Amino acid sequence: MLDKEGIAKRIAKEIKDGYYVNLGIGIPTLVANYIPEGMDVVLQSENGLLGIGPFPVAGEEDPDTINAGKQTITMLPGSAIFDSAMSFGMIRAKKVNLTILGAMEVAENGDIASWKIPGKMVKGMGGAMDLVASAENIIVAMQHINKAGESKLLAKCTLPLTGINCVKKIVTELAVLDVLPEGGFKLLERAPGVSVEQIRNATAGKLIVDSDIPEMVV
Amino acid sequence: MNKVVSNADEAIKDIEDGMTLMLGGFGLCGLPEKCIAALVRKNVKGLTCISNNAGVDDFGIGLMLKKRQVKKMISSYVGENAEFERQLLSGELEVELIPQGTLATRCMAAGYGMPAIFTPAGIGTEVAEGKEIRNFNGKDYLMELAFEADFAIVKAWKGDTMGNLVYRSTARNFNPLMAMAGKITIAEVEELVEPGELDPDHIHTPGIYVHRIFKGYDYEKRIEQRTVR
Numbered sequence: 294m295l296d297k298e299g300i301a302k303r304i305a306k307e308i309k310d311g312y313y314v315n316l317g318i319g320i321p322t323l324v325a326n327y328i329p330e331g332m333d334v335v336l337q338s339e340n341g342l343l344g345i346g347p348f349p350v351a352g353e354e355d356p357d358t359i360n361a362g363k364q365t366i367t368m369l370p371g372s373a374i375f376d377s378a379m380s381f382g383m384i385r386a387k388k389v390n391l392t393i394l395g396a397m398e399v400a401e402n403g404d405i406a407s408w409k410i411p412g413k414m415v416k417g418m419g420g421a422m423d424l425v426a427s428a429e430n431i432i433v434a435m436q437h438i439n440k441a442g443e444s445k446l447l448a449k450c451t452l453p454l455t456g457i458n459c460v461k462k463i464v465t466e467l468a469v470l471d472v473l474p475e476g477g478f479k480l481l482e483r484a485p486g487v488s489v490e491q492i493r494n495a496t497a498g499k500l501i502v503d504s505d506i507p508e509m510v511v
Numbered sequence: 512m513n514k515v516v517s518n519a520d521e522a523i524k525d526i527e528d529g530m531t532l533m534l535g536g537f538g539l540c541g542l543p544e545k546c547i548a549a550l551v552r553k554n555v556k557g558l559t560c561i562s563n564n565a566g567v568d569d570f571g572i573g574l575m576l577k578k579r580q581v582k583k584m585i586s587s588y589v590g591e592n593a594e595f596e597r598q599l600l601s602g603e604l605e606v607e608l609i610p611q612g613t614l615a616t617r618c619m620a621a622g623y624g625m626p627a628i629f630t631p632a633g634i635g636t637e638v639a640e641g642k643e644i645r646n647f648n649g650k651d652y653l654m655e656l657a658f659e660a661d662f663a664i665v666k667a668w669k670g671d672t673m674g675n676l677v678y679r680s681t682a683r684n685f686n687p688l689m690a691m692a693g694k695i696t697i698a699e700v701e702e703l704v705e706p707g708e709l710d711p712d713h714i715h716t717p718g719i720y721v722h723r724i725f726k727g728y729d730y731e732k733r734i735e736q737r738t739v740r
Contacts, residue, residue: 381612423612
């Protein structure tokens with residue numbers, strides 16, 4: 294089973310040289326730590342920056358320079374700053390190659406819910422609705438089951454939706470799965486030490502297991 | 512063309528109960544903190560505030576929420592404000608949550624004199640309820656209307672007495688968009704200079720959009736998530 298860092302590490306393998314990548318809040322933010330050395334990747338922060346660098350060293354925090362999670366960051370050489378309309382302009386115009394974000398639920402048709410639990414919790418959708426409505430390459434990073442022990446990979450989302458038919462791939466502590474265009478979670482890889490049976494038990498939606506499922510290399 | 516006023520209290524003196532305000536900033540970054548403090552002092556009530564976030568409990572728009580000055584918030588993300596979430600869930604505060612790109616682009620549309628935009632954000636979700644949907648090239652888009660605001664209040668790094676503005680780093684965010692969108696736009700700046708001192712090629716907001724400008728002193732610029740290596 295993977296911890297959060299492990300999920301981030303596995304997702305980093307999906308990033309290709311030359312990509313512009315948007316990382317959401319939470320586990321996706323950790324992905325930045327595992328981009329292979331020498332790979333040319335530019336990270337977009339939807340508050341208006343291309344070229345997110347590492348966190349600053351203590352004492353050099355700049356309150357004017359933050360990421361979408363409101364954390365202090367640095368900028369790499371070649372960074373560009375822009376306003377929020379242009380930021381979502383480049384997202385809508387599909388200039389960003391890969392979007393990695395968290396979720397509360399994903400359905401087997403690619404629907405995603407991530408911003409509200411009616412009557413209990415409202416965080417807002419932030420930029421997630423814009424991202425999932427336009428991005429062509431969306432990976433969800435999340436736990437396979439929620440704190441109540443229920444599967445987050447469902448036949449149909451129960452929470453208010455963030456977007457429809459949009460998630461292409463999911464990486465959890467148990468598995469890597471593709472969301473097929475015709476519907477269903479196709480199992481691609483098992484986390485180290487995790488059995489197909491365990492994944493089946495943790496997946497409420499339709500799980501498709503075609504052949505021998507390899508253990509992922511993290 | 513001299514737009515200079517002496518301070519935040521003078522800049523906001525004719526903001527009245529029930530008005531609609533745009534407030535720049537992303538979280539606490541690029542927040543017009545001097546004008547917010549003045550609005551808290553003036554204690555205007557029944558406001559509709561368009562701003563990406565609602566600040567935190569004890570800074571930014573959170574201060575206005577605590578004093579119950581806000582009737583309605585139009586925002587995209589409110590995750591860091593417990594008092595906001597409490598007022599929202601209890602129904603004391605009217606809240607319209609909208610996608611962040613939609614929020615930005617509805618400001619932009621107002622500043623560009625366009626009545627509406629079409630965006631795919633929110634299609635198939637509760638955000639789309641009651642809105643017109645148009646199909647272009649096989650894909651559905653929501654029609655979203657340009658915002659109307661009595662006042663836009665923004666924070667810039669530098670400005671000149673004619674109202675030309677330059678922002679710094681990610682403190683730019685919504686500020687230039689909202690600056691374009693207010694019937695009256697107030698800009699607070701860290702540095703106020705004479706015309707000619709800013710390079711015309713480097714101006715982010717042309718002064719034509721700005722009606723009042725003042726220099727704020729002793730910016731707190733609070734950091735929401737101090738994160739270091």
